[in-house]
Amino acid sequence: MKNVFVYCEVTEDKTIADVSLELLSKGRKLAEQLGVKLEAVVITDEAGETLTRIQDFGVDVIHVAENKELFPYRTLPHFKIIHHIFQEEKPEIALFGATSVGRDLAPRIASSLRCGLTADCTSLEIGNHTDNKTGKEYKNLLYQIRPAFGGNIIATIVNPDTRPQMATVREGVMKLEEATEKKKATIKKIDTTKLIQPEDLIIKIIDRHIEAQKVNLKAAGIIISGGYGMGSKENFQLLYDLANVLGGEVAATRAAVDAGFAEHERQVGQTGVTVRPKLYIACGISGAVQHRAGMDQSAKIISINTDADAPINAIADYAVIGDVLEIIPKMIAYYKKHSK
Amino acid sequence: MKKIKILVLAKQVPDTRNVGKDAMKADGTVNRAALPAIYNPDDLCALEMALSAKDILKNAEVYVITMGPTRAAEIIRESIYRGAEEGFLLTDRKFAGSDTLATSYAIAKAVEKINPDIIFCGLQAIDGDTAQVGPQTAEKLHFPQVTYAEELLELDSTKIVLKRRLERGVETVTAPLPVLVTVHGSAKACRARNAKRVMQYKHARTATELQEETRDYTELFNKRPYLKIEEWSADMLQANEEYLGLSGSPTKVKNIDNVILAQKENKVLTASDQDVEELMLDLLKSRVIG
Numbered sequence: 001m002k003n004v005f006v007y008c009e010v011t012e013d014k015t016i017a018d019v020s021l022e023l024l025s026k027g028r029k030l031a032e033q034l035g036v037k038l039e040a041v042v043i044t045d046e047a048g049e050t051l052t053r054i055q056d057f058g059v060d061v062i063h064v065a066e067n068k069e070l071f072p073y074r075t076l077p078h079f080k081i082i083h084h085i086f087q088e089e090k091p092e093i094a095l096f097g098a099t100s101v102g103r104d105l106a107p108r109i110a111s112s113l114r115c116g117l118t119a120d121c122t123s124l125e126i127g128n129h130t131d132n133k134t135g136k137e138y139k140n141l142l143y144q145i146r147p148a149f150g151g152n153i154i155a156t157i158v159n160p161d162t163r164p165q166m167a168t169v170r171e172g173v174m175k176l177e178e179a180t181e182k183k184k185a186t187i188k189k190i191d192t193t194k195l196i197q198p199e200d201l202i203i204k205i206i207d208r209h210i211e212a213q214k215v216n217l218k219a220a221g222i223i224i225s226g227g228y229g230m231g232s233k234e235n236f237q238l239l240y241d242l243a244n245v246l247g248g249e250v251a252a253t254r255a256a257v258d259a260g261f262a263e264h265e266r267q268v269g270q271t272g273v274t275v276r277p278k279l280y281i282a283c284g285i286s287g288a289v290q291h292r293a294g295m296d297q298s299a300k301i302i303s304i305n306t307d308a309d310a311p312i313n314a315i316a317d318y319a320v321i322g323d324v325l326e327i328i329p330k331m332i333a334y335y336k337k338h339s340k
Numbered sequence: 341m342k343k344i345k346i347l348v349l350a351k352q353v354p355d356t357r358n359v360g361k362d363a364m365k366a367d368g369t370v371n372r373a374a375l376p377a378i379y380n381p382d383d384l385c386a387l388e389m390a391l392s393a394k395d396i397l398k399n400a401e402v403y404v405i406t407m408g409p410t411r412a413a414e415i416i417r418e419s420i421y422r423g424a425e426e427g428f429l430l431t432d433r434k435f436a437g438s439d440t441l442a443t444s445y446a447i448a449k450a451v452e453k454i455n456p457d458i459i460f461c462g463l464q465a466i467d468g469d470t471a472q473v474g475p476q477t478a479e480k481l482h483f484p485q486v487t488y489a490e491e492l493l494e495l496d497s498t499k500i501v502l503k504r505r506l507e508r509g510v511e512t513v514t515a516p517l518p519v520l521v522t523v524h525g526s527a528k529a530c531r532a533r534n535a536k537r538v539m540q541y542k543h544a545r546t547a548t549e550l551q552e553e554t555r556d557y558t559e560l561f562n563k564r565p566y567l568k569i570e571e572w573s574a575d576m577l578q579a580n581e582e583y584l585g586l587s588g589s590p591t592k593v594k595n596i597d598n599v600i601l602a603q604k605e606n607k608v609l610t611a612s613d614q615d616v617e618e619l620m621l622d623l624l625k626s627r628v629i630g
Contacts, residue, residue, distance in 0.1 A: 012508070072511075075475075075485055100506045103471045104487045111444060111476035116590030119470035129594055143594065148468070154597045162590040203484050203519075206501070207512040222629065246629050258381070264526065271469050279628045300628055302619070313606065318619055322611025330613060334620040339630045 003039050003061075004031040005091040005164065007082065008054060009101050010044040010071065012210050016053050019097035019171035024057035026124060026174040027095055033126050034140055036092060037061060040185075041085060043078050045071035051187065058179030060186065063089075067192040069201055072208065073101050076200040077192075079108050084195055086113060091164040093142050095124075098168035110166050116159030117166040118144035120270055122173055122293050129158050141165065147270055147289045154289065172218060172274030173293075215249060215265045222248030223277045225268055225295070228255035229284025229305065230324065236261050238328045239283060245332050251275070253291045269294035283324045287312025304328070344400040344497055344517075347454055348390045349447060349461035349477070350383040350419060352412040377411065379418055382462025386523040388530040389492050390460045391423045396495045401425045405450050407435060407443065410548045416569050420541045421533040427569060428454075429546055434574040434584050440468075442588035444476035449577040451481060458500065459520040463488060474522035486515050487522040546571045 006027045009017040024040060031038040037060035042050055045068045054062055065081045086094065086109065094109075096102035098120050110117035123145040129138040142165040144157040159165045217223060224243045226236050239250045252262035254269055268275055270290040280298035285291065287303070287310055295301070296315055303316040304324045313319040320327055354375035387404070394400045404419040404427035406412050416427030430450055438446065451459065459478075464471035471487070478485035486502050493512065494501035504511045505524045543560060546569045550557050561567055574584055582588060609615040624630045 075487075079479075100488050100504075104475060104485070107440065107470075107472035107475035108479045108485070110472070111441060111479035114441065114590070116439070116441070116592075117472060118591060119468075119472060131592075144591075148596075156594040156596075157591050158594045159590050160592060203486065203513055203515045205511060205513050208509065210509040258525075279623070300623075308608070313608075316606050318607050318609060318622075320609045320611065320615070320619065327611050327616060330611075330616040331620055334617045335624075335629070338617075338621055338624055 115162035220249035227285030347456035439589035448480035
């Protein structure tokens with residue numbers, strides 16, 4: 001009762017997804033602060049090694065549901081099991097990765113339990129709250145913090161009256177930190193045969209091909225990123241040229257992706273990937289907060305922009321004011337001249 | 341053969357991708373009035389998938405539901421111009437302040453009046469990016485859901501086959517009807533307006549819009565009753581008021597901070613040869629590159 005729950009997503013290679021481990025790390029801190037337990041939920045065909053990994057994160061209880069129908073993920077059987085666990089255990093907080101699984105599952109759960117859910121939080125904190133109208137005071141609520149409205153505002157959302165307080169968080173937003181003191185978790189097995197009914201299995205998966213992500217932004221030490229200000233897909237080629245020379249990867253803002261300048265998997269920001277490279281070169285990017293949320297932890301930031309007042313310049317180590325189409329070829333030329 | 345009812349859930353959104361200088365008020369808050377209102381991009385993909393479903397089935401009709409203020413009737417006209425048969429505007433002060441849960445409750449009540457076989461909606465709306473209303477509406481209706489759909493592969497009066505676009509690949513699923521499908525932005529773009537339909541429906545109005553018109557539409561509407569866009573209030577949905585608007589929304593906005601950037605000490609350079617050379621030398625010296 002009143003504990004912090006993390007839904008642990010099982011990946012294609014039967015490991016726990018990084019985002020879930022990050023949430024366990026954050027969940028442990030929230031549980032410590034509230035003086036409650038941290039509980040994990042694993043739903044798959046055979047949990048196996050994943051249970052060992054989860055115990056690196058100081059989890060008190062692991063709820064395990066194993067059934068051959070539960071892997072790969074399908075909405076309805078996973079929904080049934082989580083709904084059952086949450087009704088029995090009445091969690092205080094429930095966290096899900098903001099993945100295609102978490103964003104499919106969490107809203108359905110929130111709807112059936114009639115509780116609040118905040119998507120894509122960039123920060124989670126514990127704090128008090130006074131209702132403006134009733135004056136009622138609430139202690140130790142989960143502050144669900146996220147940019148909103150095109151990134152012009154940062155909203156703090158609370159769910160005063162409903163439980164669990166549910167949130168989804170993108171991969172890479174929270175830090176992955178194992179517990180310093182390892183402890184053995186209590187394993188609670190769930191009897192899936194009673195829960196899963198034939199009507200939960202009506203959607204059939206005919207085919208899956210898992211294409212490994214072509215682009216791995218998270219592993220890149222140098223990222224050359226382009227925004228809407230690049231003007232065209234053709235101009236993006238310059239970024240690839242610079243990336244080739246420096247040994248980096250090309251990324252893009254949401255606006256550039258929406259405009260068709262780059263593929264979706266290159267998107268950095270709140271609804272894309274969060275990166276922390278040693279060098280981030282922002283080209284033609286004004287710097288909406290949703291984009292900055294995905295890159296402001298970069299060790300060094302260079303912005304190239306015609307607008308001296310662009311918000312990105314405020315977090316840049318170097319702000320180069322000028323035409324990116326003119327500057328990038330010069331950067332390539334001077335790099336070649338001096339790197340030898 | 342039974343006629344298949346296809347329903348699209350669409351939203352009018354402020355165009356947050358084109359936030360201009362006047363989009364922020366002097367006090368730093370967002371000036372919603374200054375933002376152009378557009379058809380949510382993912383919902384346009386959903387409309388296209390619905391229209392292609394109609395093309396495949398032949399014996400099918402496409403309806404549209406949108407929720408919002410009077411001006412959201414524009415979404416219905418736009419949908420009809422592109423090929424939908426009819427639309428319904430959910431509009432009521434009682435809906436104001438709804439979070440995704442209260443929104444999905446109101447929409448589900450409206451969907452029950454139409455009783456569709458397939459629902460298509462966008463994966464998410466650009467003003468919130470939550471992707472929650474689709475799955476929540478499906479839960480309220482006890483419909484199975486297929487999210488992240490990118491392509492409609494097969495369809496008959498009993499089942500639908502869809503390709504889903506996930507982070508690391510694609511998945512093909514088959515689902516029996518009825519079903520709710522959320523459509524990914526990478527799906528096929530929506531077909532253009534049909535000129536004939538634009539001519540036929542350009543005077544389509546809701547009752548509220550008619551009150552604001554200076555011209556008298558009575559005769560026109562008597563002759564062409566199909567021009568009337570129906571407005572549905574909370575009462576007409578027989579909705580439980582407790583579940584609507586602010587009281588039906590478990591999430592509360594505690595506070596809103598306008599974005600203020602902490603100024604970092606930075607070097608400001610120009611595009612001159614000298615400056616760019618200095619930059620590259622700095623980076624090489626500090627071993628950030630090379």
